[in-house]
Amino acid sequence: MALLTLEGTACRLEYLNEGGANFVFRILPQSAEELPTRLRKKLLRLRKEFVNNPDVLLAGEETWQAIFPAENLIQHDLIALPPTIEVINDLLHDVKNRPTHRTNDFWEGGTHGVLVTDMSPGLDGRLVELKPKWLAQSPNAPAGATRCRTCALRAQREVEKGIVTATDRQRSCPLDLVSEDVASRKLAADRLTDDERVQEYLVTAALPLLRTMQRYQQTWDPNGVLAPDVGPDAHGLSKAMTLRDCTLFVLVRSHGEVEARLGDLDMKGLDKLERWRVIEQGLGDGGWYMDIVTLYQ
Numbered sequence: 001m002a003l004l005t006l007e008g009t010a011c012r013l014e015y016l017n018e019g020g021a022n023f024v025f026r027i028l029p030q031s032a033e034e035l036p037t038r039l040r041k042k043l044l045r046l047r048k049e050f051v052n053n054p055d056v057l058l059a060g061e062e063t064w065q066a067i068f069p070a071e072n073l074i075q076h077d078l079i080a081l082p083p084t085i086e087v088i089n090d091l092l093h094d095v096k097n098r099p100t101h102r103t104n105d106f107w108e109g110g111t112h113g114v115l116v117t118d119m120s121p122g123l124d125g126r127l128v129e130l131k132p133k134w135l136a137q138s139p140n141a142p143a144g145a146t147r148c149r150t151c152a153l154r155a156q157r158e159v160e161k162g163i164v165t166a167t168d169r170q171r172s173c174p175l176d177l178v179s180e181d182v183a184s185r186k187l188a189a190d191r192l193t194d195d196e197r198v199q200e201y202l203v204t205a206a207l208p209l210l211r212t213m214q215r216y217q218q219t220w221d222p223n224g225v226l227a228p229d230v231g232p233d234a235h236g237l238s239k240a241m242t243l244r245d246c247t248l249f250v251l252v253r254s255h256g257e258v259e260a261r262l263g264d265l266d267m268k269g270l271d272k273l274e275r276w277r278v279i280e281q282g283l284g285d286g287g288w289y290m291d292i293v294t295l296y297q
């Protein structure tokens, strides 16, 4: 637990979770008093890496707000922090349930954090986190491809490197998730989650959201990472790649109502372009877009 003052209120932070780039904390009042409205039902997300300009923490916000309904986005609210680096890192030292491969990560400090919509399920809800991934085929896939970009990469990774990521484990095809055919959508949803209410949501009410994601993945990256000159499309490519890796948080409340919001929409930098190109080239050259490689699995 870490004690600090936010919005003039004495708060305590509890570690919730972390990914490669951010720590996420619950915000609780130190005493019996209520939290100020701004902090209520919010989590504090801290970028692990030191960020000089706090605006970077909100990069892309306007882009996402322009294409998705507010009710489908994790809301972000930049908040100034008191000098807290030691308090946070002392807390991280004490946490027992951190992912083992991240226990050497500590907060590099910073003047600001981001308050995000709290999608925690509480005592009587359920939260399912999933990545819809590449909802349209890669523009660089060969003609006649029988695997989509996500399925091709999964097959390559498993066979060549023996690596199965959390997303891979779901074995769901993103193209099925946005298919016109309801049976295909159902198959994809069943593989993404065991939760029947979330399956139902994905197959029906989630479609407009998923199709918007699909549409913008295509619009923003019409030529693919192997296009000889991505210069003019560079910002579009960043946006498309970010949308291809974001997380959909699906919260089922006690009476079955579903709240679904996209998060992890931190804009990907083009410093990754070379890596993306190597991946795409490898998928094509290795025949991973073609089912034939299944023979070797």
Ligand SMILES: O=P(O)(O)O[C@@H]1[C@@H](OP(=O)(O)O)[C@H](OP(=O)(O)O)[C@H](O)[C@H](OP(=O)(O)O)[C@H]1OP(=O)(O)O
Pocket (backbone or CB within 6 Å): 020, 131, 153, 165, 166, 167, 168, 241, 244, 245, 268, 272, 276
């Ligand atoms: O390459 P992909 O499609 O497997 O996506 C990577 C993700 O893998 P997964 O969703 O588990 O299959 C991967 O997720 P994990 O670390 O495996 O949880 C990252 O999100 C990675 O992005 P970045 O390099 O950290 O910015 C993601 O890389 P990019 O989106 O930058 O390609």
Ligand SMILES: Nc1ncnc2c1ncn2[C@@H]1O[C@H](COP(=O)(O)OP(=O)(O)OP(=O)(O)O)[C@@H](O)[C@H]1O
Pocket (backbone or CB within 6 Å): 016, 017, 018, 019, 020, 021, 022, 023, 024, 043, 045, 074, 116, 117, 118, 119, 120, 129, 247, 249, 263, 264
């Ligand atoms: N708004 C939220 N509500 C509930 N839980 C959340 C929320 N945001 C993050 N989390 C939890 O914290 C974890 C890590 O958060 P997040 O995905 O933001 O980290 P990250 O470092 O950006 O991830 P990545 O490794 O993909 O870069 C999530 O997987 C989720 O379990």
